[in-house]
Amino acid sequence: MNVALFVPCYVNQFYPQVAIATLELLEKLGCKVHYPLQQTCCGQPMANSGYEHLSQGCNDLFIDNFSGFDYIVCPSGSCTLHIKDHLHSKKDEDAAVAIRKHVYELTEFLTDVLKVKTLNASFPYKVGVHQSCHGQRGLHLSQMSELVGKPFSKPGQLLSMVKDIELVELNRKDECCGFGGTFCVAEEAVSVKMGKDRVADHTAHHVQYITGADMSCLMHLEGILKRQKSAIVVKHIAEILNSQ
Amino acid sequence: MTQGKKHPALSEKFNADEPRVNWHDETLWFIREKRDKAAWQIPEWETLRDTASQIKHNVLSNLSEYLVQFEEQAKRNGVTVHWAADAEEHNKIVRKILQQHNVIKIIKSKSMLTEECGLNEYLAKEYIDVIDTDLGERIVQLAHEHPSHIVLPCIHWKKEEIGELFHKHLKTPKGNADPKFLTNAARLDLRQSFLTRRVAITGVNFAVAETGEFVVCTNEGNADMGAHLADVHIACMGIEKLIPKREHLGVFLRLLTRSATGQPITTYSSHFRKPRIGQQLHIVLVDNGRSTQLGREDFRNSLKCIRCGACMNTCPVYRRSGGHSYHATIAGPIGSILQPNLDMKKYADLPFASTLCGSCTNVCPVKIDIHDQLYKWRQVLTKEGYSPVTKTIAMKTMAATLSKPGIFTFAGKAGRWVMKQLPFIVNNRLNPWYKQRDMPAPPKESFTEWYQKNRKE
Numbered sequence: 043m044n045v046a047l048f049v050p051c052y053v054n055q056f057y058p059q060v061a062i063a064t065l066e067l068l069e070k071l072g073c074k075v076h077y078p079l080q081q082t083c084c085g086q087p088m089a090n091s092g093y094e095h096l097s098q099g100c101n102d103l104f105i106d107n108f109s110g111f112d113y114i115v116c117p118s119g120s121c122t123l124h125i126k127d128h129l130h131s132k133k134d135e136d137a138a139v140a141i142r143k144h145v146y147e148l149t150e151f152l153t154d155v156l157k158v159k160t161l162n163a164s165f166p167y168k169v170g171v172h173q174s175c176h177g178q179r180g181l182h183l184s185q186m187s188e189l190v191g192k193p194f195s196k197p198g199q200l201l202s203m204v205k206d207i208e209l210v211e212l213n214r215k216d217e218c219c220g221f222g223g224t225f226c227v228a229e230e231a232v233s234v235k236m237g238k239d240r241v242a243d244h245t246a247h248h249v250q251y252i253t254g255a256d257m258s259c260l261m262h263l264e265g266i267l268k269r270q271k272s273a274i275v276v277k278h279i280a281e282i283l284n285s286q
Numbered sequence: 287m288t289q290g291k292k293h294p295a296l297s298e299k300f301n302a303d304e305p306r307v308n309w310h311d312e313t314l315w316f317i318r319e320k321r322d323k324a325a326w327q328i329p330e331w332e333t334l335r336d337t338a339s340q341i342k343h344n345v346l347s348n349l350s351e352y353l354v355q356f357e358e359q360a361k362r363n364g365v366t367v368h369w370a371a372d373a374e375e376h377n378k379i380v381r382k383i384l385q386q387h388n389v390i391k392i393i394k395s396k397s398m399l400t401e402e403c404g405l406n407e408y409l410a411k412e413y414i415d416v417i418d419t420d421l422g423e424r425i426v427q428l429a430h431e432h433p434s435h436i437v438l439p440c441i442h443w444k445k446e447e448i449g450e451l452f453h454k455h456l457k458t459p460k461g462n463a464d465p466k467f468l469t470n471a472a473r474l475d476l477r478q479s480f481l482t483r484r485v486a487i488t489g490v491n492f493a494v495a496e497t498g499e500f501v502v503c504t505n506e507g508n509a510d511m512g513a514h515l516a517d518v519h520i521a522c523m524g525i526e527k528l529i530p531k532r533e534h535l536g537v538f539l540r541l542l543t544r545s546a547t548g549q550p551i552t553t554y555s556s557h558f559r560k561p562r563i564g565q566q567l568h569i570v571l572v573d574n575g576r577s578t579q580l581g582r583e584d585f586r587n588s589l590k591c592i593r594c595g596a597c598m599n600t601c602p603v604y605r606r607s608g609g610h611s612y613h614a615t616i617a618g619p620i621g622s623i624l625q626p627n628l629d630m631k632k633y634a635d636l637p638f639a640s641t642l643c644g645s646c647t648n649v650c651p652v653k654i655d656i657h658d659q660l661y662k663w664r665q666v667l668t669k670e671g672y673s674p675v676t677k678t679i680a681m682k683t684m685a686a687t688l689s690k691p692g693i694f695t696f697a698g699k700a701g702r703w704v705m706k707q708l709p710f711i712v713n714n715r716l717n718p719w720y721k722q723r724d725m726p727a728p729p730k731e732s733f734t735e736w737y738q739k740n741r742k743e
Contacts, residue, residue: 059729082689217645235606237723265725
């Protein structure tokens with residue numbers, strides 16, 4: 043199975059360990075992983091700011107980099123959702139459609155495509171899960187608290203395979219952290235307040251780690267935790283699933 | 287009141303008092319949780335939402351026919367029907383009716399439409415006195431404010447502050463903040479108005495095309511009290527309030543209050559069909575931008591809104607910025623997709639006052655794709671030129687960097703070098719990220735660099 047690894051731009055630059063964990067995890071599970079070196083960004087920062095019309099350059103580059111693979115896997119629900127919803131091409135729309143169909147967020151790829159049943163991972167800590175909105179409400183990685191429906195969680199399913207991990211139940215299990223892309227600086231006051239409130243929920247439950255499927259939310263929460271001199275550490279779910 | 291300030295500045299001001307933000311957030315979250323409990327008691331909840339959405343879809347697709355049918359039926363019932371193209375015409379129609387009856391003092395129950403039209407201010411200029419009879423609206427009226435929430439107009443007021451306000455205006459004892467006592471004081475004060483004022487204005491929750499009747503939902507019975515005691519009842523409604531048949535009320539009444547407050551149904555769901563003998567009943571049908579919105583394909587569905595306020599209660603941004611930070615008649619997520627239709631320039635900031643988390647879309651009882659519309663409004667507003675020049679420059683630079691792998695790699699390397707060697711360049715007050723958050727620690731190499739060293743054949 044030929045899998046292309048799609049690494050969010052800020053993960054590439056600031057959190058290489060998340061991409062390394064994703065790569066190693068996919069390799070461990072038997073995928074032949076390719077990393078197209080010319081990749082940059084999905085174009086979401088422009089599009090969500092109202093400049094979708096400026097993202098064609100990113101779209102074309104993305105199509106050049108990611109055409110022809112069986113699957114494209116990304117350790118971010120948000121970037122995956124953006125590609126699924128907004129990748130288009132003026133030159134070759136069929137290529138864009140093919141990518142939109144074959145792009146997966148990491149945890150849904152593991153549960154739905156690889157159908158992972160066991161993991162050789164151990165993480166003996168108390169962990170709070172942050173449900174990132176685009177993965178949860180956009181890609182339906184977990185049931186949403188607003189809907190009347192059966193509970194399920196793809197990240198939760200995978201974390202339950204990790205040895206010795208202790209997952210905590212939060213007061214507000216799927217409230218937004220306030221990152222929101224450029225929202226985090228354009229609406230700084232509300233963004234930070236939302237982040238502080240998420241952090242407080244995890245802190246009140248004495249977690250040692252906050253994990254999630256989107257590093258952008260975790261980066262925002264990490265910024266607040268560090269400012270508070272908190273001992274809580276953020277870790278992307280790939281790092282936990284890849285931990286020995 | 288907000289002096290041209292935009293959402294970021296207004297919400298920053300709201301956030302200056304953090305305990306108050308916590309209180310506001312928790313109060314509304316409590317209502318969101320009540321809504322969840324009420325929804326879970328209906329096994330077919332999601333089907334109900336779907337049905338309501340489809341009925342409204344039908345209404346919007348055939349609005350002109352339903353309006354004509356409604357007018358015909360209402361006239362047959364002895365109701366006088368008026369058509370208003372915009373807010374000004376609406377206000378003039380109301381004034382004309384009042385003048386015909388030589389009335390300068392009226393009462394009004396809850397109506398976001400008359401807020402939208404600025405009726406109170408308009409009538410005040412004509413020396414006509416309006417008393418709002420909904421308790422929440424009465425409170426904001428006494429405080430010379432506008433509602434901060436469409437269902438809970440004074441949700442931003444604490445009971446102690448209401449006690450103070452009533453002490454000043456209604457002569458209640460100083461320091462008494464007992465909600466029961468204060469409610470009773472308001473009741474006694476309003477009773478005089480109910481008994482003496484000859485014209486009552488109400489809003490409309492649902493208007494039934496097949497019968498020409500309409501339904502007004504309140505918890506306080508104030509609409510009924512007003513309409514039944516007055517010689518003239520004027521009901522003001524937006525043209526999107528129609529539903530085709532009476533039986534459809536069974537869908538909407540079940541959804542409305544469960545979504546709004548978590549109650550199974552409003553205390554009073556009153557049906558008005560024809561004037562009682564000796565009374566006059568007027569209905570004012572108001573467009574005020576609605577047909578323009580109907581013509582905007584991407585935003586048409588926003589007209590399905592039944593004004594339950596669930597999207598506000600669930601919105602993490604609304605709960606932490608307060609209704610007034612939206613500087614609009616309708617705040618919160620639904621306001622952010624309705625208001626730009628009325629004035630793009632004035633409300634250009636609102637679609638950006640969201641993280642696009644999507645919770646609003648999930649609670650909406652008529653399944654309006656609110657967060658998708660927020661995204662689409664952002665594109666429209668930018669293309670129409672309502673984006674700041676500095677932002678456009680920043681976005682063009684970003685797009686240029688991100689579409690060229692070489693520049694991206696160079697910028698990443700340079701950025702990480704700067705953060706390591708000259709951290710003060712990013713770690714300062716000019717960087718809004720750094721104000722209350724630390725920057726990520728720059729790693730020694732990017733993933734691409736690591737990959738080239740470790741995996742590249």
